[in-house]
Structure formats: structure tokens, C-alpha cells
Amino acid sequence: MSKSKKKLSKKDFHPNILCFCCNWCSYAGADLAGVSRFQYPPTIRIVRVMCSGRVDPAFILEAFKDGIDGVIVTGCHIGDCHYLKGNEFARDRFERFQEVLKIFNLDKRFRLEWVSASEGKRFAEVITEFTNKIKKLGPLFAT
Amino acid sequence: MEKIGAVLVIGGGIAGIQSSIDLADSGYKIYLAESTTSIGGVMSQLDKTFPTNDCAICILAPKLVETGRHENIDILINSSIEKIEGEPGNFKVDLIQRTLRLDQNKCTGCGLCAQQCPIEAIDFFNEKLSNKAAISVKFPQAVPLVFSIDKDKCIGCGICKGICKAKAIDYELQNKEINLNVGAVVLAIGFDEYDPTPLKQFGYGKYLNVITSIEFERILSASGPHSGLIIRPSDGIIPKKIAFLNCIGSRDRKQGNNYCSSVCCMYTTKEAVIAKEHMNIIDPTIFTMDIRAYGKDFDKYIERAKDEYGIRYIRRRISSIKEIPDSKNLKVYYETGKGKIIEEIFNLVVLSVGMQPNQKAKELAQKLNIQLNEYGFCKTDTFTPVETSRPGIYVCGAFATPKDIPETVIEASAAAGCVNVLLSEARNKLVTKKELPEELDVSDQPPRIGVFICHCGINIGGVVDVPNVVEYVKTLPDVVYAEHNLYTCSADTQTNIKEKIEKNQLNRVIVASCTPRTHEALFQATIREVGLNKYLFEMVNIRDQCSWVHMHEPEKATAKSKDLLRMSVAKASQLIPLQEQEIAVIDKGLIIGGGVSGMSAALNLASQGYDVYLIEKEDSLGGIARNLYRTLENDNIQEYLKNLIKNIENNQLIQVFKNAQINSISGYIGNFSTNVSYGNNNKSADLDHGIIVVATGAKEYQPKEYNFGQDPRIITQTQFEKDLFTTDKVKGLKSIVMVQCVGSRNEDHPYCSRICCSEAIKNALKAKEINPNIEIVILYRDIRTYGFKEKYYNLARDKKVIFVRFDETKPPELKIKNKQVKIIVNNPDLGKIEINPDLIVLSTGLVAPIKENEELAKMLKVPLNEDKFFLEAHVKLRPIDFATDGIYLCGSAHSPKDLRESIAQSNGAAAQAVKILSAEKLVTSGLVAVVIEENCIGCGSCVEVCQFNAIELIEKERTFEDFSMRTMKSHINPALCKGCGTCGAQCPNSTIIIKHFGFEQINAMISALLVQS
């Protein structure tokens, strides 16, 4: 098997986005988007983790190394984390990590968002919006 | 007489299922008697459920399977009760099990017989809209999955008998008598749909294109007669214009039933929304009198139906329907407010039929010697909502009053809660433990992955090309087996999965279907039954993440499904078996809130012998009920409350903390610890307990509208109630205006407070009783006297209480001129009306105490909804629990409720709590973090982030060849670890393994994302 590193023109560019969801709020929000049939672009592939606090920056670097065009990490709103403060640690960690990403000009391809279990609509909106942004940026390996 | 630790539950709908599971989980042997050949009831026939549009069978199927596989539940299908003798705690019951004409124990449900059967019979599950073989199963996900022969249709040809490999078929099998000895009986026989044939004006049965709402529900269903295609009976054409007629057989004093069926306004809206979703060209219109969206988040659903789906509501009752002979279209006639008759043509008319008592209710009531009420439903009382007139026999669900699914589930748990009180001494006497095979050691084997991909009817298969995905998956590394199923969650598929695991020696299993949040446990239990460690399982959500959110892009949804499966296969290859731990339970309860709900829950627990801490923030118990005098049904609230408080204060096991404030809550299910300050001198206590019940209630809205607080002639309903019941002020009044929905159903509070209509009518009736000449005008948007409360609405109108409707956009105006108060109301039919009352009574709703709820929610780590009421784990099927184990919810803290409903929910919460309190030990998860000690540098970053005090630094000695050294090493206590994984991401040396979500596993998924198919 070979990795796809084909360059695409911006027009027919369908970004590949990795999306981390915490099990308790944002994964449930994604479920609610499904149950409510809120449509969003088929660009994301969700990896479920128990808490946004689990997401190690190493995973994001791994994704960019592989040529994934964008990474979005979603978790419970601050204060709602099922494990109390996992999302706060995630937030602090990714604030620092953004500086690293800036050096490689990757900061715009990464996002951290809070989506609750009752925000199916918002989940769809966040994904749509982030997809559009990545589309504008173009494929990772073209930049 | 000795008490028997067994319970007979009659009726296998969602009510009976919930009661059975609750009781079986708390140590009783359950016999679940169902009159048809499968459990599931009406809910199994529904396509979707409001207000979340959850697929009914998707959420029900796991419960069916759980009931079917529960070691303490015996399902007795096709049976009915004959006789009961005995007393509470010890009944002797005789049942008859009618013959299926085959041996239930031998039938494997393979369905070969049905394929070969030459005779067609009517499919009642599909509401007679289609046929099936004379030997058949009730519906594909039936539990138990056994076939039965329609004896009226069967010609005895013997084909099925010849073909059945299991030799199950036996035409000669006779009915069987079953004799049981049980401690209690729970009645959950549900309701019948109203049959609209006698209402000649609608032409049901005569006009082909007039159908009932339950028939339409089957038409909408993916597994229905037309596989979800909406076509009308006369010619199979898609009906563009559909009229829904509400209140058919309900709220009809002349021809039908004079109560409200409580659910029709909502399910009609749901059917209209789903129809529109299926086919956008459909244009639904709902004819209704009021829109009774009184439940939690219901009004928001109606608003969405109007705004987003363009559903048209016309507030008229239809007088008659005529069929146009050639087109078979239907002319619908209705009157405008100004008396003009309007005629409109529709392609299909759906009659929203109400609920009526189960046809067997009368006979059953006679056999059991219980009383029915004036409507033929089971008689219950406000303060004992799940008790029948005969002690030891309980009732729940629609047999007590018409109600929706969550309320049915609440009552089912409440009935279980009351049985618990009766039978607690006999707990655990008749139950058996499930025997599981020894776990297989697969650690040295290379991965052999099996993949099961679900069509979910057409929920997935209608968009995603499932067979194509299966073929793709077969090409992936380590996959040795893949197949697709119509419903992967059904009982027969569980058997199939187990067979396939054994046959193909699978040691990892993947199911691609819906969400792991509802279905993972089911599949994990299935693989465990054949000896696989339950963590050797992965789930892929191709429904919520593919077919439902990319409905219009089937190719992309299919491609995405493949990607997700490839990622999951990559992870599965990296899975390892995990071990679980046992923890002890503190068998004490903490109840937050000393209103009627909290006190009811406390008494329930204490009467089973559990210690209870009851926390009340004020200086006396009683909550909001202290301001109430009578219920709408005229029950004496003050007397009830007095007794309840007395019982609480005299109970040795209940420790009440008044003027109390919770400072902190820590711990987890079975082992909570709470710090509270209480009393006038602010004493402090640390309380240890195993469960928490949130019963904090709601508070009355304090209006800013209508000059409230500035004029003594403008008061709230509560103030008026006090005047009515404690003074004779009302004798001196001539005219009263009541304004409904003050501070409810508006932008600030976009929900209905549920109780205000009834409160207004109650007080209006009382005022009329004291002063018959008084003029009372009630200004309203919808009168929401659901269920049997409708009677009092009728009574008020008979007593000449005047009801004037206004539109949300034009609320009544208050004018004060020359000291005279004046109310101007704008009625859509009559225009502006001016009233000069002596008194204006504002019906104010209930609001959540925002600050308190936010603080408590934070301490408990549980969510609130948009209106700041507590948000339950699942709106439909888990209305009492939170997603966090060991914490339960009841009363108006959940959403506004009346007393009857609050009492029910608090007994239900107690039933959930007792499942934990009565358990000797709980088993923790295998999803924990573990430190690889060798690489740990003892920096302590993990200790800092852990919120559960699960990590410590421990001094360790390391010995090398010629010297030894003391170093700090991190250590994680698996009993306290919650498996969130934060420490793993924080560790600078990447030396903490997060089980199941480790580096290997997640990185495998990431690297698999881009590999092209």
C-alpha cells in the first residue's frame, strides 16, 4: 500500500481531516448531528478518545507528517469535562503547541473546539466551517 | 407469610421491559408475561421518536436484547393471566401460554419455514398494510426470536414441518398452564389505538386514502410495508399534500373519549417532519385545536417543525371529509373563526388516533380484582401514582394514563421502586448468576479480525453501499471474515456473531453500525459469551457519521465508511485484552433537595434499610409544595406534605441537613464523599455514600411583566391560590382575568412549564365554587390539560369560565387608567377585546435556579440543558440517570412537573439507586492508565493533572550490577483511575499507557486514514 501524496488543484480538492472527539460531549454532539440529520461535508474521520485531555500533540504531528490536511480536536465545553479538567489541560497544551505549529506554518490547519452533547447543529457547523478553511488553504503537500 | 423474591410483570412493551430490567438488576427473579409472540410493544412499531428523532428500534433493540439475555428474566410469550390468589409479598398466579404450534426451545429463528410457506397471512405488526407467511416472526428484531403459526390461516400442508432442521414444528402442541409464585405483580399492558371506524364523517375504512397515524408510522418505517417509501394506498403515488387531523377519538365528548391522549400533538408533528425529511416534495398540514407541546424541549421541536420544515398548523377541528371519486383525493372541510366554511384538497389524510384502554383491561381487572377509573384505565391516586387499588399489584405506563415513552420509562422504574420497598427482605433469594466461559488467552495469537457491517434497515444501507464496503474490508490486513446484516443488533445476529467467532477463530471483532455510546456494551457482552475479552472489540459509527450526515452524497458516504473501517481494522490489530477490578460499595444514599421529590426518594431508600442523607438548602422541608393547597383533582396537598415530613423526621435512617450547603463532592459510583455545611451555626460534615439523587426542583418565575409587584390587583397564581384557600377575598370580586404563559414559551424561557394551565383551571374552579357569580376569563396560547386533566378544562367551560386565545406575537396588554386596570387581548378570530377586571392573575412558569444548578452541575460533573435544567443521559430511554454512573435525577430539577409525576420519578430514581446500593461489589472498567516504570523519570506531571487522586509518586529502589539507587516512580491506582488519558498526553516521556487508547492504537488509526483503497 502506498500513501497518497498526489497533488490536487484547489478546485477539486477534497480535504482529509482528522477529528478527535471526546466520548462524553463532542462524540455525542456528532451523534446528535447524525440523529438530527444535520448535513456537513464528508471530510472528517473521527477518532474517539475518552477525553480531549488524551490527545497528545504527537498525534497531530503524526497526522501532518502523513499528509493529513487538517486536524480538529473537540471536547466538552470548559467546565463540562466528564473528567473535570481534561479539556483545560488540553487547552493549555495546545496553546503551547500552536507556537510549534506556527514554525512549520501549520497553525491554521489545526483547531481546538468545544462541542456539547446537545450541540448537534454546532458540530455540523464547526466541521463545515473548518472544511471551508482547509479548502482555502489547499492541500497540505501543495503548500 | 414468607415474602417471595420473584415478580410477575404483565406486558412486554417498553414499560414492562424497563420494570423487568430494573428489578432483575436489583436481585429479583422476573417473569415477563407478554400476550403476543415478542416483547417490544408499540415502541417497536414506531419509526422515530420525538423530540430527538431517535430511531425507535435503534434505541429499543439493545433493551430487547438485554431483556432477552438477562439471566434473571424469563420471558413468557403468548401468555395471559388466568387467576391470582394470595397477598402482597406472596401471590399464586396461574397463566395460560397459548401454543405457537412449534417448540420455542427448539426453534432457532432461521426463517426457512417462512420462505417456503405457501399461505399468506395478514401482517399485524405492519398494521395490516402487508402480508406475510402463515408461519412467521412478529418483526425482524423480535425477542425471543421464535416463529409461530397463524392457526386460522394454516392449512396444515406440512411443508414447514418437513423443512425445519431443528424439528421444532409440532401442530399438535397444546396450550400450557404455568403456575407461578411471586411476591408482587406489575401491570404494564399499555393501550390500544383508538379505532376511528365509528366516526363516519372521516370515512376511515371507506376512503382508501384516509389512514391512521400508526399505519402512517409503519409506512414511514424503513422496515415497513414499502421500505420507507411514502406512497398512498389507493394508487401507490407519493402524496404531495398530507393532512394530519389531531384529536381523533380524543377530547371528543360527543363521539370519542373525553380525555386528551397526551402524545398525539407531538407524534403528529414528528410524522410530518419525518415525511418531509423522507421526501421534500411532501407538504404536511396539521389540523389541531391546541398544540400540546408540554414536555421537556417539546416547544423547541414544534418551532423547528414550523420554521425549518415549513409544517403548516391550522387551528381547526375538521368537521368532515369527502372523497373525490376519480382521483381518490380528499376534500377536507373546516370552518374559519368567522363562520366561513373552507374546503381544501389533500392527497392523503392521516387520522391522529388517540390512546384508549387496552381491550383486555376489563377482563384483567376482574381477574386481578383491581379497580379501573371512569375512562377504563387503571385507577391510581396522585400521591401513589403506580399503585393499583389492590396492594402488591402495581401499574405503570399507558395503562395508568396516556403518556409518552420517557414518562412510561419513569413510571416503570417507579413501579420497580415500589416493588423494592415491598420485597426488599426477599432480595437475592431466587436469582442466579450468569455463568461465563473462562476467558480465552489470545495474547500470543496473530490478530484474526471479524467485521460485521449493519444495514440498520435502510438507515445505513439506503445511503452507504454496504455490500461494497464488506468486499473492501475483506481485502484489509488481518481481516479473516466480513459480512453484512440487516440489523447487527438483533438477537439472532448475536447468535450469528458468536458462531462466526468460533467457526473462524476470530480474536478481534468490529461492528460497523451506529454509536458505541448505546451499542458497544451489547456487542462486548456477546463476544464475552464465547470467551473473548470484551476489550477485543471495536465499533465504527457509519450511521451517525456517514449515512445520516451525508444523505445526499452516497458515494462519499460509502468511501468514508471504508476509510473509517480501515482505521478501525488498524486499531483492532493493536488491541490487547484488559482486566477489570472489583470495588466495594458504601450502601448509603445522598439526596439533594428536600422537596416532595427528594423526600419520596429518601423514604423509598430508607424503607429498604439504607441510610440516607437528605440535604435541604432552606430551613424547612417541603419545597415548592408548601405553597400549594390542592391538586387539580382536589387532593389535599398540605395534609400529604405534613405526613410526608413527619415520616421523614421520624425515620431513624434518614438524617436531614437543613440550611445546608454542599461545598464539595468527590469520588465515584459506590464511593462518593461530600462535604456539607449546615444549620444556623454552620456546622460541617463529611458524608460518605454510594449514590446521589438530584432532586433540587425548580422555582416560580418572578414576573417582570404586567406591572407585577407595583399594583396589589396584579398577582401570581400562587398568591391567588393562597388567597383562595386561606381567605375569603374572592367573595368580594366580580371579575378576574388570568394571563397564561407569563415568562414561559418566550425568548428567555423557550419552554412550556407544563403545570400552569392546570393551576389556572384549578384556581378558576375553586373561585367559581366560592363565588359562582364571578366572571373569569383565561387568556391563553394553548390549553395544555393533557391526559385526564382535560376533564377539568371541560368542567371549567361548563361552569362558564371564558377562554380567549391570543397569539404569541400579540400578548395581552395592560393599561391602567383612572386607577382602573384594563386588559386588552387580541384574539385571532374576534379581534380586540377589552376587559376591566378587579384582579389580574399571572400564570407564571417554573424556572431553573440557574446559579445553584450551575454550581451543583459543576461539582457533580453532569450537564444542564439550554434552559439550565439538568440533562439526563438519554431523553427517551434514560430519563432518570445521568451519563455519570451513580447519580440520578428526579422531579422538577429534570423539567417542570406536577406532584404525581415528581413522586413517580423519585421512586424511579430510588429504583436506579438501589441497583447500586444492593450490589455487594461493583466491577470497574479495564480502561485505565498504567505507568511503564522503567522509563518513568518521576517528574510528577501526571500527578498534577490527575483529578481523581489516582496517581502518586512512590520511592523505588533500582539495583544495578554493582550499585543501587533510589528514584521516584509514578504509580496509578486502577480503582481510582477513570481512564481519561490526560496523564498519558501530559507525560513528557510518553511512558504512560492509556489502555485501549494507546499510542499504538491511535497512531495506527492515523496512519490508516490516508491509505488509499
Ligand code: FES
Ligand atoms: S470528557 Fe469531554 S473533554 Fe474531557
